[in-house]
Amino acid sequence: MYFSQKKVLITGASSGIGEALAYAFAEQNATVLLCARNETELLRVKAAIKAPCEIFVCDITNYQAVDLMILDIVSKYDTIDVLVNNAGMSQRGLAYETDFKVDERILNLNYLAPVYLTKKVLPLMISRNKGNIIVITSLSGKFGFWQRSAYAASKHALHGFFETLQIELKSHHINTLLVCPGGVKTNISKNALEKDGTPHNKMEELQSKGITPASLAGKILKASANGKKQILVGKAEVYLYYIKKWFPWLFFKLVEGLNGR
Numbered sequence: 280m281y282f283s284q285k286k287v288l289i290t291g292a293s294s295g296i297g298e299a300l301a302y303a304f305a306e307q308n309a310t311v312l313l314c315a316r317n318e319t320e321l322l323r324v325k326a327a328i329k330a331p332c333e334i335f336v337c338d339i340t341n342y343q344a345v346d347l348m349i350l351d352i353v354s355k356y357d358t359i360d361v362l363v364n365n366a367g368m369s370q371r372g373l374a375y376e377t378d379f380k381v382d383e384r385i386l387n388l389n390y391l392a393p394v395y396l397t398k399k400v401l402p403l404m405i406s407r408n409k410g411n412i413i414v415i416t417s418l419s420g421k422f423g424f425w426q427r428s429a430y431a432a433s434k435h436a437l438h439g440f441f442e443t444l445q446i447e448l449k450s451h452h453i454n455t456l457l458v459c460p461g462g463v464k465t466n467i468s469k470n471a472l473e474k475d476g477t478p479h480n481k482m483e484e485l486q487s488k489g490i491t492p493a494s495l496a497g498k499i500l501k502a503s504a505n506g507k508k509q510i511l512v513g514k515a516e517v518y519l520y521y522i523k524k525w526f527p528w529l530f531f532k533l534v535e536g537l538n539g540r
C-alpha cells in the first residue's frame with residue numbers, strides 16, 4: 280500500500296471530504312494528522328481511526344498558529360510525507376451584492392492559507408526529494424458559476440499556483456494532484472457564506488444528490504499514488520467542464536439559463 284507508514288497532514292479533517300480522506304489514509308496504515316478548528320469533531324474522527332493519529336486544533340488562516348502546528352508536527356514526527364490542502368468554504372450571493380469582507384474571508388481560507396501552509400511544508404519534502412501534495416479545488420476552479428464569484432476565484436487561483444508547483448517540483452519527485460469535485464454529499468452548502476457573511480444553512484440538491492465523500496476519497500488516494508496531476512470527479516456536472524472547453528457558447532447558454540439556482 281503506497282501510503283503505509285507515511286505521515287499525512289489533512290486540513291479540514293473534522294467533516295466531509297477531509298474526514299473521509301482521514302479514514303481512507305488510515306485504511307492504508309498511514310499516520311494521520313488531523314487539522315481543523317473544531318476540537319470535538321476532530322476527536323470524533325480520531326476515535327473512529329485505528330491507525331496512528333493525532334489531532335491539531337488550528338485555524339489555518341492564523342499563520343502564527345500554522346507555524347506552531349508545523350513545529351509541533353516536526354518535533355514529534357520528523358517530517359510530513361503527504362500534505363492534503365482540503366479545508367475550504369463556499370458562498371452563495373451575487374457578486375455585486377456581496378460584502379467585500381466575504382471575498383476576503385473566502386480568498387484567505389481557500390487560497391492564501393493553503394499557499395502559506397504549503398510553503399511551510401515544502402522544505403521538508405524538498406530536503407528528502409519526495410512527497411505528495413493533494414489540493415481539493417473544485418469544478419468551480421474550471422469555470423465561473425452563479426453566486427460563487429469569490430469561491431470560483433479562489434479555486435481558479437489554486438490552479439494557477441499549484442500547476443506552477445507541478446512544473447517546478449518535477450525534479451524533486453514531489454507529485455501535486457489537483458482534485459476538482461462536482462457535488463459531494465457534505466455540509467458545504469450549509470456552511471457557505473451568504474452575501475452578508477452569515478451561514479447559508481441550506482442543504483442543496485447538488486450536495487444531497489452528490490457522490491459520497493468516501494467514494495471521492497478512494498479516487499483521490501489512487502490518483503495521488505499513481506502520480507496523476509488532475510482529476511475531475513462528480514456526476515453530470517462534470518460534463519460542463521468539457522462543454523466549456525469545446526463549445527464555450529453552449530456552456531454560457533446552459534449556465535446563464537440556470538438563473539441563479
Ligand SMILES: NC(=O)c1ccc[n+]([C@@H]2O[C@H](COP(=O)([O-])OP(=O)(O)OC[C@H]3O[C@@H](n4cnc5c(N)ncnc54)[C@H](OP(=O)(O)O)[C@@H]3O)[C@@H](O)[C@H]2O)c1
Nearest residue numbers: 291293294295296315316317338339366367417463465467
Ligand atoms: N462538497 C462539495 O460539493 C465540494 C465540491 C467541490 C469542492 N469541495 C471542496 O472540498 C473541500 C472540503 O469541503 P467539504 O465539502 O468537506 O465541506 P465541509 O464539510 O464544510 O468541510 C470543510 C472543512 O474545512 C474546515 N475549515 C473551515 N475553516 C477552517 C479554518 N479556518 N481552519 C481550518 N479548517 C477549517 C472545517 O472544519 P472546522 O469548522 O472544524 O474548522 C471542515 O472540516 C473544500 O475545499 C471545498 O471547497 C467540496
